């Protein structure tokens with residue numbers, strides 16, 4: 001299998017979140033790529049000795065979704081910051097869908113702030129689109145992988161691991177981090193993901 005390669009991101013100066021935090025965060029993202037490749041390499045090596053290495057094979061498979069979703073979650077997260085802060089027009093399909101479900105864009109933002117800022121533990125607030133039911137859904141994903149919703153496309157997410165914000169905010173400042181992250185988002189990125197589902 002062809003090794004995964006880390007992507008690069010053009011992230012502008014952000015409100016509240018320092019360039020140093022982004023730089024360190026990108027190193028963690030690159031670590032997920034490295035580890036996913038490492039697991040793939042080990043599985044290829046053990047593949048011919050399945051009986052002998054059944055324990056290692058099982059545990060490597062168990063870890064793979066943590067590393068792989070760690071890559072994807074972070075790529076979505078950093079892409080959302082590329083191009084700088086941009087709101088959507090009222091006519092945008094995503095705004096219209098959000099308004100249909102939550103009555104207003106502002107109500108949806110309040111909803112995702114609540115999930116992000118009040119759920120304890122390490123993980124992600126994620127807004128998905130379920131292609132089968134044709135609805136937007138929100139959830140909390142523990143770590144990188146526990147709780148992803150099957151058949152759903154990641155539309156927007158916020159990394160709520162402390163490494164995302166603790167150097168710029170106190171641990172108790174995560175609500176402000178969420179406020180600032182939302183201020184920095186280029187919502188056309190989420191709009192594009194949504195439109196690709198239609």
Ligand SMILES: [Fe+2]
Pocket residue numbers: 025028074159161163164
């Ligand atoms: Fe992260």
